[in-house]
Amino acid sequence: MSGTTLHILGIVGSLRAGSYNRALLRVAAQVLPPGVELDTFTLEDIPPYNADVQSHGDPEPVARLKQLLVEADAVLIAAPEYNYSIPGVLKNAIDWVSRPPKTCPLRKKPVGIIGASSGESGTMRGQLAMRQVFVFLDSYVMGQPELRVTRAGERFDEGGALVDEELRERLRVYMAALVDWARLVGRR
Numbered sequence: 001m002s003g004t005t006l007h008i009l010g011i012v013g014s015l016r017a018g019s020y021n022r023a024l025l026r027v028a029a030q031v032l033p034p035g036v037e038l039d040t041f042t043l044e045d046i047p048p049y050n051a052d053v054q055s056h057g058d059p060e061p062v063a064r065l066k067q068l069l070v071e072a073d074a075v076l077i078a079a080p081e082y083n084y085s086i087p088g089v090l091k092n093a094i095d096w097v098s099r100p101p102k103t104c105p106l107r108k109k110p111v112g113i114i115g116a117s118s119g120e121s122g123t124m125r126g127q128l129a130m131r132q133v134f135v136f137l138d139s140y141v142m143g144q145p146e147l148r149v150t151r152a153g154e155r156f157d158e159g160g161a162l163v164d165e166e167l168r169e170r171l172r173v174y175m176a177a178l179v180d181w182a183r184l185v186g187r188r
Contacts, residue, residue, distance in 0.1 A: 006179060008032075009072035010040040013079025013090035013115070020116035020152035021078035023160040024171070028076065028114075031172035033179050038076065041068055049095040062096045069097060069105035074182035075139075076112045081119075081126030086133070098137055106137045110182040114147040114174065116155075122148030142181040147174045 010025040022042070029038040045061035053059065058066065069075065079090050086094075098104045113130050115123025127148065134141045147170060149155060155164040162168055 004035060006036045006073045006182060007071065008036065008038045008074045008076050008178070008182070009068050010038050010076045010078065011090070011093070012040060012042045013077055013087050015042075015044055015089055018160060019080070020118075020149065020156055020160075021080055021114075023156050023162065024078045024114060024116050024149065025076070026160070027162045027168060027171055028078070028175055031168060031175055033176055036175075036179055039068070041065060043089045043093050046089070046093045046096060049092050051099075054096070054099055058096070062093075065093065066097050066105050069109065072109070073186055074110040074112065074178060075106065076114065076178060077130065078114050078116070079123065079126060079130070080115060080117050081121075081123040084125040085129045086126055090130075091133070094133055094137070101137075104137055106134070106139045108185075109139050110178070110185050111139045111141045112174070112178040112181070113141060114149075114171075116149035116152040118151060118153050120150055122150040124148055140181070140185045142178055145170075145174055145177055147171065 012022045014021050025040050047059055079087055111134055113127050117123050131141055155167050157163050
């Protein structure tokens with residue numbers, strides 16, 4: 001790990017300003033164990049993946065994301081589920097950072113996956129689809145505990161503040177487990 005502080009990069013898998021997943025990462029940063037920091041990266045500036053563009057070098061937002069991933073001790077992705085799968089904007093960003101595969105900054109990186117949705121199944125299928133992608137990337141995705149937030153509109157107020165204390169506790173437990181996972185499998 002980098003020094004005494006463990007650094008987690010949180011990636012928001014939604015572009016919506018009022019995203020429940022953006023709010024979920026804000027709460028995650030509030031319930032971290034001592035000695036842990038979480039910074040958030042949003043995907044608004046990542047262009048659509050194009051191998052012709054990539055052959056001339058990464059666009060600045062992609063290069064910045066890659067560098068943040070290199071510097072992070074662990075990654076936490078908070079994403080909704082779109083059509084039983086990964087949001088396109090998140091898959092696009094993963095496609096960018098996975099090129100070239102041998103130098104992908106997600107290789108051997110501890111990863112946590114969480115998600116919030118207004119539906120009854122939370123982000124169950126979307127998280128499963130993400131796990132498949134991370135198998136190819138050779139990332140160390142934490143298996144348990146899982147965190148899927150159902151009926152997110154009932155758990156956050158209109159301003160994005162969490163109003164569900166049971167969820168806050170589940171998120172605290174999840175973050176402690178992710179920190180333990182990162183320390184167990186981390187490469188630094």
